[in-house]
Each structure stands twice: as C-alpha cells, then as structure tokens.
Amino acid sequence: MPRRLSLLAVLAAVPLLSAATQVNGEPSASFRGRGPGGFSLEGKTHQLRVEDDGKVLKVIVPLSGLQTGISLRDRHMRERYLEVENYPDAVLSLPWSAVKLPEDGRAVEATAPGTMALHGKTHDVQVRYRLARSGSTYQVSGTVPLDIRDYGIDIPSYFGVTVQPEIETSTTFAAEHT
Amino acid sequence: MSRIRGLGPAPIVAVAVLLSAGSAHAYPWMIRHGYTNCSSCHVDPSGFGLLNEYGRAQQQILLPTLWGKAPDEVQPTTGILYGAIPLPSWLNVGVSLRGAVLSTTTSGKTDWRDILMIADLRAGITAGPFLASVSVGYLPVGGQLAAVTHQLRDNLVMREHWLGLRVDDQKLYFILGRTNLPFGLRNVEHNAFVRSATRTDTNSAQQYGGQVVWDGPGVRAALMGIAGNFLIQDAAYREHGYSGYVEAAFSHSFTLGLSSLLTNADKGTRSFANPYVFADPFFNASDVWRQAHGLFSRWHVGGPWVLMAEADLLVQSASSVSTDWGGTGFLQADVEPLQGLHFIVTGEGLRQNAVNSASAWFSVSWFFFTYCEARVDTVFTEFGVPGGGHQSSVSVLGQLHFSM
Numbered sequence: 396m397p398r399r400l401s402l403l404a405v406l407a408a409v410p411l412l413s414a415a416t417q418v419n420g421e422p423s424a425s426f427r428g429r430g431p432g433g434f435s436l437e438g439k440t441h442q443l444r445v446e447d448d449g450k451v452l453k454v455i456v457p458l459s460g461l462q463t464g465i466s467l468r469d470r471h472m473r474e475r476y477l478e479v480e481n482y483p484d485a486v487l488s489l490p491w492s493a494v495k496l497p498e499d500g501r502a503v504e505a506t507a508p509g510t511m512a513l514h515g516k517t518h519d520v521q522v523r524y525r526l527a528r529s530g531s532t533y534q535v536s537g538t539v540p541l542d543i544r545d546y547g548i549d550i551p552s553y554f555g556v557t558v559q560p561e562i563e564t565s566t567t568f569a570a571e572h573t
Numbered sequence: 574m575s576r577i578r579g580l581g582p583a584p585i586v587a588v589a590v591l592l593s594a595g596s597a598h599a600y601p602w603m604i605r606h607g608y609t610n611c612s613s614c615h616v617d618p619s620g621f622g623l624l625n626e627y628g629r630a631q632q633q634i635l636l637p638t639l640w641g642k643a644p645d646e647v648q649p650t651t652g653i654l655y656g657a658i659p660l661p662s663w664l665n666v667g668v669s670l671r672g673a674v675l676s677t678t679t680s681g682k683t684d685w686r687d688i689l690m691i692a693d694l695r696a697g698i699t700a701g702p703f704l705a706s707v708s709v710g711y712l713p714v715g716g717q718l719a720a721v722t723h724q725l726r727d728n729l730v731m732r733e734h735w736l737g738l739r740v741d742d743q744k745l746y747f748i749l750g751r752t753n754l755p756f757g758l759r760n761v762e763h764n765a766f767v768r769s770a771t772r773t774d775t776n777s778a779q780q781y782g783g784q785v786v787w788d789g790p791g792v793r794a795a796l797m798g799i800a801g802n803f804l805i806q807d808a809a810y811r812e813h814g815y816s817g818y819v820e821a822a823f824s825h826s827f828t829l830g831l832s833s834l835l836t837n838a839d840k841g842t843r844s845f846a847n848p849y850v851f852a853d854p855f856f857n858a859s860d861v862w863r864q865a866h867g868l869f870s871r872w873h874v875g876g877p878w879v880l881m882a883e884a885d886l887l888v889q890s891a892s893s894v895s896t897d898w899g900g901t902g903f904l905q906a907d908v909e910p911l912q913g914l915h916f917i918v919t920g921e922g923l924r925q926n927a928v929n930s931a932s933a934w935f936s937v938s939w940f941f942f943t944y945c946e947a948r949v950d951t952v953f954t955e956f957g958v959p960g961g962g963h964q965s966s967v968s969v970l971g972q973l974h975f976s977m
Contacts, residue, residue, distance in 0.1 A: 555625065
C-alpha cells in the first residue's frame, strides 16, 4: 500500500515536472497545400499542447480539429488521408539542446533539427522557428516543410484537382517557460 | 450602325434594363470557402460561367441549402442532369436559364416586364493543356452586342467562344477568341455601375482578342489585347485596346486587385450608364478613347460575412469633345447565415458627365436546391439629371435561375 501511494505521488508529480513549458492564450496550428495553378488550401486548428520533460519539447497537434473551410473536404482529410482514428496526433519533437533561447526582450530566429511523427511514421525535419521573449513568456512560431508521401499519406485528389505532396506546416503559440 | 443606335431606348425602359439583375453566375463570395482564385472551378481562369469537373462538384457541395443533410454527407456527381448523364472529365457541359419579373417605378409610373435574361447552352474542353469554351443562347430582347443574328428581337447570342492553352502546371494560360474582359470583380450584377460604366459585364460586353492569364500561388493576373467586338457590324464602332487586372491574395480570406482598361474606337457608342444623360457628346464622336483604372477587393471578414469592393476612375475623351472625368464605386456585403441563403446589401455610386448617381440594393438570393436559385433584388436609385436634380427609381426584380 505505501508503495502504491508513492507511485501515485510520482505520477501526480509528472504534470508539475512537465509544466516547465505551458501554452498561454489561443494557439494555432495549420498546414498549407497547393494544387494546380493558383489552387491552394489551408487547414487550421486551435488545438495544440506542449509537453516538456526538460530535454525535449513536444508540440502536439490533435488532427481531428483541423478545418479547411469545407466540411466535406475536412471529412475526406480526416478519414481518407490522415486516418485520424488510427493516428490522432501530429507530434513535433525538438531537443532543447538545439533551441536557442533569446535574452529577455529579444527575439531569435533560427533553424533546429527535430522529428515529426505523423500518420504512424517519424522522420527528421528542419524546424524554422522564431522565439520572442518577454520575461518568462515566449511568443513562438515555427514552420516545418514536409512531404506527405514520406509519411505514407496518399496524395489528395478530388475531381481533377490534385494537391501537391509538399506542404508547409506551421504553429504559433505563446508559452510560459521556466 | 443601326444596331448601335438601337441601344438607346426611352429612359424608363433603359432603367428597367439597367436594373435587371444578374446575367449569369460568377460568385466572388466563394472566398468565403478560401477560394481566392477562379480556375479551380471555372473553365475560364478568370471565372464566370462554365464549370469544370471540380467546379461542378463544388456547386453541389457549397452552393445549395442541403435540407437537413450535413455538408460532409453530400455525394456530388459531376455528370449532368443530377448525374443521369455522366461526362468524361475533359468535357464540360452546362445550361443556364434565368427568367425574371421586373417592376420599375419612376415618377410615379410603374412598368412591369418579364424578361428571359439567359437561355444559354455551354460546352467546353479541359483536356490536359488544351481549353475551349463556347456558349450559345437565345434572347427575345437585348443582348445585341453578343448577338450573331441581326434582328430587333429573337436573336441567337454567343457570349463566349474561345480556345486556350495552359502550361506550367496550369499557372499560365493563353486564350484567343471572344471572352469576358478581365477587369475588376466578376460579379453577377451585370448592371452594377462598376460593370455597366466600365463595360466589363458578363452579359454582352465580351470582346474578341487574346489573353495571357497568370494563375499562380497568391497572385492572379490577366491581360487582354482587345481586337474589337466583331459582332458589331460597323467596324468604326469597334473598340481596340487592352484590359487587365492583377490581384494578390494576402491570405485565404483577403485579396486586393488593380484593374486597368484603355480602348479606342473610330466612333463612339452611347457611353453613359445613367439613362437620364440624354445628350451624350461621345455618341458618334470621332476617335473616342475610353479609360477605366481602379482597385477591387474581396474579404472574408469571418463566419458568414464577405465584403467586396471596387472603385474605378473613368476617363473618356474624343475629338472635339471635352474630356469627361468620372468614377464609380461599389461596396457589397454578402451574408450567408444558412448555406444557400444569401442576404446581400450593396451601395454604389457613379459620376459621369459631371452628374452623380447612387443606388442601394437589398437582395436575397436563395439556392434552394441543387442548381436552382431564387433571387429578389430591391434597388433604390437616384439618377442624377444634367443641370441639377435627381430622378428616383425603385425597382423590384424577382428571378428564377437554373444553372447546371
């Protein structure tokens, strides 16, 4: 029984440990794809959370909330391409060792190596990010270009319009980091 | 020549014609769904009219009221007649029928007319790099500038017929034939001052010429060399020049564009959109130059709200005629609280021949079933009268439109 209690105490402490970085306000995550000519589409969600174990920062985007402005397209995206039931999240992992933190009142733009887990596959990616610091609050924005074929996602095609496999994903959020 | 003179009817009829509403379908408010370009859905990369395979699907998904069905449950078919006749992906066929009843009240006198505004068959090809589009229709009255027969009534009209080539992943187009003029908003209200005063409406203002169109990521542009409207029998009245636009999409919800038009004709046609300007110094004048330059914008403000705006400088000059400096503006709010049901409020102004006019439109457009639209426009107009004063006009237009 005491052992079980101590295990519970450890589990309860995990959120506190992982609270080194906490999202404030309304975050956003999006992707931008292109088709033939000037066709383009943008999927957006405001669902985003971060996990921070002090070594790796994980930005987790639940994909079920992605919206492109057309609900039938959203459904196709969720069911046919992202297969959200099986692969609910996109997870970007960044080692803190690769991230440059700006001094208070300053901003930094840089590129860092990370990994993207999507649709059951994980690949190395380059993350272009911008961090602007005010005290312990950081405004974070980052972009990651990726090729959906690398993740085993079928190329979306609908009545003659085929989306290019290269897309750009981006996230924006404010976070408290201590 | 006689066909040109025949375009100047009595004011109340002219007002009725001016106030009769949309000629076809071109919906700039599709920016509500993130569409900032037109070529995704239309055979004409600058928008309007004949839909391609993807456009036919979107027409069923996004336009009509779905009567309890969730939008993501729609199973679109790209065949015609509700899918009864399948079409190969390279073949595009459409039909547009628009009938209306118009009541126009001017000086206490009300005029009632029923109008067949459109009865067009359209066909086109989108086969790899090759494009073609043609429309053939019948009009009992009006539309002389697009008529291939030469009767006072009951004419065959061919608004569009052109061939095209598209390259560079459908970003670059070359088009040759009779096309709509690339200029400003391609809005459905062909009689709005911005369309009638610039003569860039989709009803009958098409011209022959060649176009280069760019439809790339974030920017679309078109430049047309105007060779003239060869359906005007007297070549002296044909305009030559250019028309074009550049429109940048700053996001999926906001665009800003620049338009420019310059034409020259040996002789001038009736040039003023205000039917109460009886003495038109440019009519039959020699060496007539017509210019329009302006800005236009589309903005999905959020939720059901879309704003569209256009403002154009109008300049007209001719031999032995004082240059006329004018302008026209258009601001429209389109609200779609329920899919298919649009409440539209429009304000517009016009200055030509030193006379100011203004209109306010209150419109309801309901795509009540797939391919079917009912629309009512109530238009209050104060036409300026040369020498001072205004002439008020109220028109109510009810329309039924079947477009497939």
